[in-house]
Every structure is written in structure tokens, then in C-alpha cells.
Amino acid sequence: MSNTSIDSPPGCAASPRPADEHLDSPSAIVWVLSIAGITAALMQTLVVPLIGDLPVLLDTTASNAAWVITATLLTAAVATPVSGRLGDMYGKRRMMLFCAGALILGSLVCALAAGVVPMIVGRGLQGVGMGMIPLGISAMRDLLPAEKLGTSIALMSASMGVGGALGLPIAALVAENLNWRALFWGSTGLAVLIFVLILTLIPATEVVGRDEETFDxxxxxxxxxxxxxxxxxxxxxxxxxxxxxxxxxxxxxxxxxxxxxxxxxxxxxxxLVDLRVTARPVVLLTNLASLVVGFSMYAQSLIIPQIMQLPAVTGYGLGLSMLEMGLWMAPGGLMMMLMSPLGAKLSHAKGPKVTLAFGAFLVALGYLAAALMMGAAWTLLIAVCIVSSGIGFAYGAMPALIMGSVPISETASANSFNTLTRSIGTSFSAAVVGVVLAQMSTTLGGYSIPTEAGFRTGLLIGAGVALLATLIAMAIPTRASLEAEANIEHEVSASAH
Missing domain, CATH: 1.10.287 (Helix Hairpins)
Incomplete structure (x- = not known):
């Protein structure tokens, strides 16, 4: 494979690669991009095991320490649509390298941080790395043959959930047995590896656009x-x-x-974002479904870990350690990865709309199972696997719906906007679930903890929101219905004249 430049110059004409065009190693492209996505998503849960210790470790207040998590979410939300647009203009691989570089720098700053301010700065830079996920999905459209595209995109899209799920037990294991800085030295090494892999194994992507095109x-x-x-x-x-x-x-x-x-x-x-494209029925409803699915995905990660870790004396807590909880939750991430290829096959057979609706319905079933089976870790594991399987189906279908409805020159920005809607959904999930659990709480040993009814209510909300996502997905028009609507409009217009 020869890469003489990071990306083709702006203004080059480009089109999706034909199915019979052979690449040196399409499998390597898929796995490099998927690992890059998982690495970026790992940063979201990297510091969760340290939340209680951060005020002491950084010699600051609990409210200041909370910004160590908030900073990553904020920068990811802002940087994702920006990196997507720049990827469309200047090349997706170039922007993926930039995101990986920000991840390296951010991890180094965190590893060396002596106080809360540099830690917040470093965590903000780590959030920029989330841009690699939509960029990678869009790059697959440019680089892979058609027969591999559906499965590969589903796998890459699921990496957002896989990384978050796997990050918890890994971070807990490191935090309990090594110095906390080892988390960030490890993420530095992983980010360097991703940078090198993208540089050496991902081909340059062609750029579609006008020479005079400017960044907004x-x-x-x-x-x-x-x-x-x-x-x-x-x-x-x-x-x-x-x-x-x-x-x-x-x-x-x-x-x-x-x-x-x-x-x-x-x-x-x-x-920056072509709102006329995002207003198209397929894109609009897919983004709305993404927001709702993001809400339902995040609710389980806020509720079930707490149930597992609360003392057994409460009557509903399972009394597990952070590491034990992480290990019980980890299979969820693996289920997302296993289900994504099956989702791609379902999308090929029935269409991505059906896959999205089916995935959201599975999420609802998983939440109902959790609400009914809170009494043991193994029953909650079953619920987590059902929810995660549904997320794997849904997340794989979203980019397929988006990219089937936007010009190739806007795939990165459109996928970035879709990823953004998921992130907004998770933020609203944290707020709503937080309010529910805070309002339905009791006092134990001087500490306020959610009640069993509070947890059950949160799980039922997750089920209801997932059912709403199912209905939204079912409302997404198919290609046939869009063509029929266009024909009707044409006939009406012709009769009027």
C-alpha cells in the first residue's frame, strides 16, 4: 500500500469504491478503525473508578473534581461535528490523525497532572478523540468494497458502546492494583499505537468539494x-x-x-451542518431515534452498577466491589460487538429501519427484565446483555440510514451530527435518571441512597424511552415510500400546470 500524502487534495472528485476494487487489506482497515473507536470511547469511563478519590488525589473539592468527567463530554460534543466537517473538506484520515494526536497529548497531560486544572485540560483533549468514530464510519464508505461495508460500519458504530462498557472493568482493575496515573500512561500508549496504525494502514481518502470551499x-x-x-x-x-x-x-x-x-x-x-440535509425525513427521524436510543443506553449504566455496589443490608443492593461490578457489566460490551454483524445482515435483508426498530425493542425488553429481576447479579447480567444486544443492532443501523440519505461529500459531517445526537441523549439521560434517583431516596448510615422503587422507576423509564425509539424507527420512510411520495408530488404539480 502506498500513501504518498495524508489525504488527497481538496477539490478531487471522489465516489464510493466499487465492489470489485481490491484493497491491500480491507480487514486491517476495519479492525484498525474499530479499535480506534473503542479506544476513543474508553476515555468516557476511564476515570469512573476514581470519582470518589479525585478530590484527594487532586487536592480539590468534589464539585471541581466533577469537571474531570464533564470536560470530556463537553469537548467531545463540540469537537465531533467540527472534525466531521473538516474531514469532508480536507480528508478523513488527516482528521483521524489529528484526533489521535489530541488523545495522545491529553493522556500525557493527565498522566503528569499535579492538580485539577491540568487534569481538566487533559480530559478535554481526550474528548476530542471521539471524533474518530464518525470519521472512521465515513472513511469506510470511501475505502471498503460494497460487500464488506454493512458489517464493517455496524462494528465501527458499536465501538462507541463497546469502549464504554469495557472501560469500566479495565479501569477498575488498574485503579485497584496500580497507581492511578497508570490509567493515563496506558491510554497514552494505546493512543500512540492507534496513531501509528492509522498512519501506516489506513489509505488516504479522496476529498469531495470545491477548491474555494471554506470552513464555517x-x-x-x-x-x-x-x-x-x-x-x-x-x-x-x-x-x-x-x-x-x-x-x-x-x-x-x-x-x-x-x-x-x-x-x-x-x-x-x-x-458547518447542512440543515436542509438533516431535515430530510430519513435523516431527521434517524437522528431523533439516535437521541432517544442514547438516552436509553446510558440509563442502564447509571442504574445497574449502583444496584450491584450498594450494601446487601439495604435489601436490594448486591454488595459487589467496583471490580466485581465491572466484570459483571463487561459482557454487555462484548454482546454489542457480537450483535453488530448480525444487525448488518438483518439490515441487508430487511433494511436498516427494521434493524433500528428491532434493536430499540430489544433494549425495552432488557429494561423490563432488569426491573423484574433485580435480586441477583446473574439476572442483571442477562438484562444487561439483552439491552446491549439491542444497542448493537441499533447503533449499527444508524449510520447506514444516514449515509444512504446524504451526498458522499457530507458523510463525515452527517455521521458526526448523528453521533452528537447520541451524546445529547446520554446527557439528558444522566439528568433525568439523576433527578429520579435523588427524589426517590432514603438515608442509610448518614448517606442518601436511592430506594428500590427509585431504581425500578428509572429502569421503567428506560423501557418506555426505548419503546418510543421503536416507534420513531418504524416511522422512518423507506425508499419505496419516498419514491411514491415524490411521484405523487410530481403528479400534483403536473396537474396544476
Missing amino acids: FVGAVGLGVGLVALLLGVSKGADWGWSSTTTVGLLIGSVVVLIGWGWFELRQQDP
């Missing part, structure tokens, strides 16, 4: 400000108070900024 800096800033205000208000509202001036101001401000951003984007020749 104003749109990027506007979207960033709106998202930061929204996600801050949602994620910190419980701590600051939902009726506090800060929370209300952030939420209202985010709505105002995002409306203004949308107005601005519709008037740009080269917008």
Missing part, C-alpha cells in the same frame, strides 16, 4: 457555545439546582443561541 468558523463557534450551554445546564442542573439562575440562564441561553445558529447556517453557502 462562525457556525462552529455558535454550535459550540449552544452545545456547551445546553449540556452544562443539563449535566450540572442537579448540583446547581434546576431552578437556579445559572441553570435556567444556561438552558434558555442555549435555546436562543442554537436557534440563531440554525438561522445563520441556513444562509451559508458552506455551512
Whole structure:
């Protein structure tokens, strides 16, 4: 394989590679990109085992230490659509290398951090690495033969959930047996490996666009400000108070900024996000379903680990350690990976709309099973595997729906926007589940803990939201229905003339 440049120059014509075009190692491309996605997603749960110890480790307050997690989520939300647009303009591999470089730098800063400020900066840089997931999905459309595309995209898309699920037991194992800095030295080494693999094994992708095309800096800033205000208000509202001036101001401000951003984007020749494309029925409903599925996916990771770790004296807690809990949760990540190829086959046979609806319905069944079987780790494991299987089906179908409905010149930005909607869903999930568990709590040993009814309510909410995602997925129009609608519009127009 010869890569004389990182990416082809802007302005080159490009089209999807034909099915009979042979690459040196398409399997290597799939696995490198999937591992890159899993590595980026690992950063989301990397510090979870350290949450209780961070104030002492960094000599700061608990509220300041919480920003170590929040910073990653915020930068990932802002950087993902920006990196997607830049990938469409300047090449997806180039931007994946940039994201991997940010991940390396962020991990190094965290490993060497002596206080909370450099740790927050490092964690923010790690969040930039999330851009590798939608970029990798879009690069597959450019690099892989058609017969491998569906399965490969499903595997890459599932990496977002796989990394988060596997990160918990790995981080817990390291945190309990080694110095906490080993987590970040390990992530540094992994990020360096990913950078080298992308550089050596991923071919340059052709760039579709005009030579005079420009990056929408104003749109990027506007979207960033709106998202930061929204996600801050949602994620910190419980701590600051939902009726506090800060929370209300952030939420209202985010709505105002995002409306203004949308107005601005519709008037740009080269917008950051082409809202006319995202308004297409298939894209719009897929993104809405992604938001709802993101909500339902994250709810289980907030509820079930707590049930497993609460003392058995509560009558419903299982009294497991962090490491034991992580090991019981880990099969969920493996189920996502195992189900993604099956989801691709179902999409090929019945269409990705059916796969998305089926996956969301499985998630609902898993939550109902968890609500009915809270009494033992093995029963919760069954529920986790059902939910994770559903996520594997759903996440693999989303990019297939998106890329089948957007021009090839906008695949990276469209996939990035879809990934963003999932992230917004997880943020809302954290807020809603947090409020439910806080309101339905009791006191044990001087500490406030959620009640059994609170956990069950949270699980039932997860089931209800997943059923809503099923209904949204079923409403996504098929190609046949879109063609029929277009024909009707044409006939109406012709009769009017």
C-alpha cells in the first residue's frame, strides 16, 4: 500500500469504491478503525473508578473534581461535528490523525497532572478523540468494497458502546492494583499505537468539494457555545439546582443561541451542518431515534452498577466491589460487538429501519427484565446483555440510514451530527435518571441512597424511552415510500400546470 500524502487534495472528485476494487487489506482497515473507536470511547469511563478519590488525589473539592468527567463530554460534543466537517473538506484520515494526536497529548497531560486544572485540560483533549468514530464510519464508505461495508460500519458504530462498557472493568482493575496515573500512561500508549496504525494502514481518502470551499468558523463557534450551554445546564442542573439562575440562564441561553445558529447556517453557502440535509425525513427521524436510543443506553449504566455496589443490608443492593461490578457489566460490551454483524445482515435483508426498530425493542425488553429481576447479579447480567444486544443492532443501523440519505461529500459531517445526537441523549439521560434517583431516596448510615422503587422507576423509564425509539424507527420512510411520495408530488404539480 502506498500513501504518498495524508489525504488527497481538496477539490478531487471522489465516489464510493466499487465492489470489485481490491484493497491491500480491507480487514486491517476495519479492525484498525474499530479499535480506534473503542479506544476513543474508553476515555468516557476511564476515570469512573476514581470519582470518589479525585478530590484527594487532586487536592480539590468534589464539585471541581466533577469537571474531570464533564470536560470530556463537553469537548467531545463540540469537537465531533467540527472534525466531521473538516474531514469532508480536507480528508478523513488527516482528521483521524489529528484526533489521535489530541488523545495522545491529553493522556500525557493527565498522566503528569499535579492538580485539577491540568487534569481538566487533559480530559478535554481526550474528548476530542471521539471524533474518530464518525470519521472512521465515513472513511469506510470511501475505502471498503460494497460487500464488506454493512458489517464493517455496524462494528465501527458499536465501538462507541463497546469502549464504554469495557472501560469500566479495565479501569477498575488498574485503579485497584496500580497507581492511578497508570490509567493515563496506558491510554497514552494505546493512543500512540492507534496513531501509528492509522498512519501506516489506513489509505488516504479522496476529498469531495470545491477548491474555494471554506470552513464555517462562525457556525462552529455558535454550535459550540449552544452545545456547551445546553449540556452544562443539563449535566450540572442537579448540583446547581434546576431552578437556579445559572441553570435556567444556561438552558434558555442555549435555546436562543442554537436557534440563531440554525438561522445563520441556513444562509451559508458552506455551512458547518447542512440543515436542509438533516431535515430530510430519513435523516431527521434517524437522528431523533439516535437521541432517544442514547438516552436509553446510558440509563442502564447509571442504574445497574449502583444496584450491584450498594450494601446487601439495604435489601436490594448486591454488595459487589467496583471490580466485581465491572466484570459483571463487561459482557454487555462484548454482546454489542457480537450483535453488530448480525444487525448488518438483518439490515441487508430487511433494511436498516427494521434493524433500528428491532434493536430499540430489544433494549425495552432488557429494561423490563432488569426491573423484574433485580435480586441477583446473574439476572442483571442477562438484562444487561439483552439491552446491549439491542444497542448493537441499533447503533449499527444508524449510520447506514444516514449515509444512504446524504451526498458522499457530507458523510463525515452527517455521521458526526448523528453521533452528537447520541451524546445529547446520554446527557439528558444522566439528568433525568439523576433527578429520579435523588427524589426517590432514603438515608442509610448518614448517606442518601436511592430506594428500590427509585431504581425500578428509572429502569421503567428506560423501557418506555426505548419503546418510543421503536416507534420513531418504524416511522422512518423507506425508499419505496419516498419514491411514491415524490411521484405523487410530481403528479400534483403536473396537474396544476
